[in-house]
Amino acid sequence: MTYLIDAWLDRPHPYLRILHRETGEVCAVLQEEALDELRDLGDLDLASLNSSEPLILKELVRNLFLFCYARALRPHDEAH
Template identity: 70%
Template sequence: MTFLIDAWLDRPQPYLRILDRDSGRVCAHLGPQAIADLQEQGDLDLASLNSSEPSVLKELLQSLFLFYYARALGPQRA
């Protein structure tokens, strides 16, 4: 399965989506607070998003998926 990262981080309401490249289906959607949390943790930076190095992108995707699913399974924020 191949994925595509669709990130709009320079908007008033930034978002990041991970799409299935073949079907276009959204596999994960991260909003402004999730993006801020990722950046604060050091797990998301512009250099890794702009990389064309497969190993860097693979590591980024793994980190994003883990964060997304951990957040979905964890306790809800107030």
């Protein structure tokens, strides 16, 4: 599968989406709160988002998916 990263980080309510390249289906969404958490953890690298290197982008998408799944598995009272 191939994915696209649709990131709007320089707006009042930033978000990042991972889209399936062929269908346009939204596979994951990170809203402002999750993006803040990623920044706090040091795991949101803007240089990686601007990269054209396939291996860097593949690793970035992988890490974003893992972050989304980890957030989804948290008990609701512990979620930020």
